[in-house]
Amino acid sequence: xxxxxxxxxxxxxxxxxxxxxxxxxxxxxxxxxxxxxxxxxxxxxxxxxxxxxxxxxxxxxxxxxxxxxxxxxxxxxxxxxxxxxxxxxxxxxxxxxxxxxxxxxxxxxxxxxxxxxxxxxxxxxxxxxxxxxxxxxxxxxxxxxxxxxxxxxxxxxxxxxxxxxxxxxxxxxxxxxxxxxxxxxxxxxxxxxxxxxxxxxxxxxxxxxxxxxxxxxxxxxxxxxxxxxxxxxxxxxxxxxxxxxxxxxxxxxxxxxxxxxxxxxxxxxxxxxxxxxxxxxxxxxxxxxxxxxxxxxxxxxxxxxxxxxxxxxxxxxxxxxxxxxxxxxx
Amino acid sequence: xxxxxxxxxxxxxxxxxxxxxxxxxxxxxxxxxxxxxxxxxxxxxxxxxxxxxxxxxxxxxxxxxxxxxxxxxxxxxxxxxxxxxxxxxxxxxxxxxxxxxxxxxxxxxxxxxxxxxxxxxxxxxxxxxxxxxxxxxxxxxxxxxxxxxxxxxxxxxxxxxxxxxxxxxxxxxxxxxxxxxxxxxxxxxxxxxxxxxxxxxxxxxxxxxxxxxxxxxxxxxxxxxxxxxxxxxxxxxxxxxxxxxxxxxxxxxxxxxxxxxxxxxxxxxxxxxxxxxxxxxxxxxxxxxxxxxxxxxxxxxxxxxxxxxxxxxxxxxxxxxxxxxxxxxx
Numbered sequence: 038x039x040x041x042x043x044x045x046x047x048x049x050x051x052x053x054x055x056x057x058x059x060x061x062x063x064x065x066x067x068x069x070x071x072x073x074x075x076x077x078x079x080x081x082x083x084x085x086x087x088x089x090x091x092x093x094x095x096x097x098x099x100x101x102x103x104x105x106x107x108x109x110x111x112x113x114x115x116x117x118x119x120x121x122x123x124x125x126x127x128x129x130x131x132x133x134x135x136x137x138x139x140x141x142x143x144x145x146x147x148x149x150x151x152x153x154x155x156x157x158x159x160x161x162x163x164x165x166x167x168x169x170x171x172x173x174x175x176x177x178x179x180x181x182x183x184x185x186x187x188x189x190x191x192x193x194x195x196x197x198x199x200x201x202x203x204x205x206x207x208x209x210x211x212x213x214x215x216x217x218x219x220x221x222x223x224x225x226x227x228x229x230x231x232x233x234x235x236x237x238x239x240x241x242x243x244x245x246x247x248x249x250x251x252x253x254x255x256x257x258x259x260x261x262x263x264x265x266x267x268x269x270x271x272x273x274x275x276x277x278x279x280x281x282x283x284x285x286x287x288x289x290x291x292x293x294x295x296x297x298x299x300x301x302x303x304x305x306x307x308x309x310x311x312x313x314x315x316x317x318x319x320x321x322x323x324x325x326x327x328x329x330x331x332x333x334x335x336x337x338x339x340x341x342x343x344x345x346x347x348x349x350x351x352x353x354x355x356x357x358x359x360x361x362x363x364x365x366x367x
Numbered sequence: 368x369x370x371x372x373x374x375x376x377x378x379x380x381x382x383x384x385x386x387x388x389x390x391x392x393x394x395x396x397x398x399x400x401x402x403x404x405x406x407x408x409x410x411x412x413x414x415x416x417x418x419x420x421x422x423x424x425x426x427x428x429x430x431x432x433x434x435x436x437x438x439x440x441x442x443x444x445x446x447x448x449x450x451x452x453x454x455x456x457x458x459x460x461x462x463x464x465x466x467x468x469x470x471x472x473x474x475x476x477x478x479x480x481x482x483x484x485x486x487x488x489x490x491x492x493x494x495x496x497x498x499x500x501x502x503x504x505x506x507x508x509x510x511x512x513x514x515x516x517x518x519x520x521x522x523x524x525x526x527x528x529x530x531x532x533x534x535x536x537x538x539x540x541x542x543x544x545x546x547x548x549x550x551x552x553x554x555x556x557x558x559x560x561x562x563x564x565x566x567x568x569x570x571x572x573x574x575x576x577x578x579x580x581x582x583x584x585x586x587x588x589x590x591x592x593x594x595x596x597x598x599x600x601x602x603x604x605x606x607x608x609x610x611x612x613x614x615x616x617x618x619x620x621x622x623x624x625x626x627x628x629x630x631x632x633x634x635x636x637x638x639x640x641x642x643x644x645x646x647x648x649x650x651x652x653x654x655x656x657x658x659x660x661x662x663x664x665x666x667x668x669x670x671x672x673x674x675x676x677x678x679x680x681x682x683x684x685x686x687x688x689x690x691x692x693x694x695x696x697x
Contacts, residue, residue, distance in 0.1 A: 169614055248602060249601075251606060252603065253607060265596070268579065269596055269603075270579075274607045276579060276580040277604045277607035280584070305618045309615050313611070
């Protein structure tokens with residue numbers, strides 16, 4: 038195919054399709070080796086699109102929202118943008134998909150339509166988060182598989198290592214296990230068993246448990262968890278950050294500091310937020326399925342969305358699907 | 368016994384026994400209805416103690432540290448301060464214990480020596496955390512029982528309701544379930560089953576799931592979780608707060624803001640920290656055992672330690688153990 042073919046579900050974000058269209062236009066301007074296919078309501082897409090020889094529009098009449106049941110709607114709504122977008126990959130016309138809509142629909146759709154890579158028990162979802170020390174960490178799984186078995190966590194580690202190498206260029210990424218204490222016996226049954234398997238597996242560069250308190254310190258390149266625990270962790274980081282900014286704003290405006298100073302500080306706070314915001318490095322990637330699948334926030338702006346497209350390009354270029362296939366089946 | 372008898376493990380905190388002794392002296396000065404028994408190395412305790420008719424010293428030769436195996440050391444080290452302190456309650460001479468040492472040793476010791484309240488399947492540990500909107504929330508369980516069953520979470524809710532009533536005076540506390548989404552079917556098997564049981568139980572004032580992202584918004588009075596998930600959540604809050612303060616300090620000192628302003632801001636940051644610091648309202652209480660057990664941070668200062676003693680007094684006064692006994696067996 039020559040160029041990297043990226044499908045964009047144009048109807049997913051809060052600002053759809055404007056955000057998706059603008060991000061796509063910026064992306065084709067930045068990278069001459071990609072083709073973008075915008076899938077969604079043609080008429081609405083065309084409102085924002087300046088025609089470009091590397092942007093195609095694929096009309097899709099329907100949309101799957103957060104209110105739809107993921108499994109049912111993926112099976113029934115054949116005209117939904119996300120179903121048509123995934124079918125592009127399934128049928129070999131595209132390599133990667135970027136979406137900002139219902140996470141459940143994207144994960145379910147990717148699993149049902151693209152299927153799992155042979156040998157992968159369960160797909161896993163992971164963003165790249167920048168730690169306080171600047172290290173870019175892959176957190177995997179943060180929500181694809183809620184009921185995990187110990188061996189799934191080992192696969193998360195193996196897939197996470199490849200993901201980390203591709204995203205950060207780290208030669209031999211280190212792997213840590215999210216946990217409630219440093220010792221091997223800490224955690225619930227799942228985590229105690231996973232720790233043992235990770236320590237025994239020679240393909241995993243395992244360095245031990247990482248306490249939840251230390252996750253943002255950047256002690257490892259890959260932080261492994263089950264989907265439930267990982268989601269609790271990542272959402273708690275987001276919620277705590279928002280809470281602290283709220284309290285700080287209350288403290289500042291009720292204080293001696295003038296409005297002007299508060300305004301100046303706002304920039305600093307924005308920088309802090311940026312550092313913790315994973316959309317700065319792309320989206321969360323669903324690994325373990327037959328295709329590159331990137332989920333970004335519903336609230337993504339053009340820049341965040343463009344970062345997600347950039348990540349889709351990089352993961353396609355580095356042939357992540359085949360590398361995972363080889364690693365899991367070696 | 369007339370007065371509330373509170374045992375203090377004098378050897379637990381990083382600043383032991385000075386912190387414990389000073390906090391005890393402040394507490395007896397504040398409350399004339401308590402007697403404190405300081406358990407630990409008499410000679411060291413006496414260095415800081417001004418004799419008082421409501422402070423006793425019980426000599427204990429040994430200490431259990433974080434490096435000791437909790438179960439083994441509780442069974443073997445009969446002369447350890449924590450074992451002697453718990454024995455005071457077991458033998459009916461005291462009502463409550465406050466400790467800042469090894470969490471594992473305190474939980475194991477309380478369970479083995481005091482035993483569980485009849486009908487309680489597993490004890491649960493919970494702090495009282497102040498949310499952004501000022502609401503004081505009981506988070507339960509944040510680490511006592513890592514492998515939970517759905518019915519344990521219902522007991523956590525029942526115990527949490529009593530705990531919340533006592534600590535905040537709320538007449539009919541609301542209960543939420545920590546989870547990864549709002550819908551009843553969200554979560555792993557444990558949480559889906561727990562949600563169902565909580566919704567069915569008429570004794571529980573259940574209002575639904577609380578997403579990890581919203582835990583600090585103060586939507587409920589009691590936030591129920593299993594010990595593993597709850598610990599991941601609470602430690603992530605702590606870690607994120609520390610990370611944000613670190614980044615913010617880097618941002619501020621590298622900026623146009625003069626050192627003086629940064630110094631002024633430090634007070635504001637301290638206020639934010641205070642709001643999120645549960646030692647402001649006391650310690651974490653282990654509920655479900657035959658006695659009041661309060662665990663405070665190893666890094667507790669005199670004020671935080673005194674808050675934990677204050678909480679022990681209040682929970683004794685409100686007869687929490689018997690109220691849980693009645694609730695669980697009704």
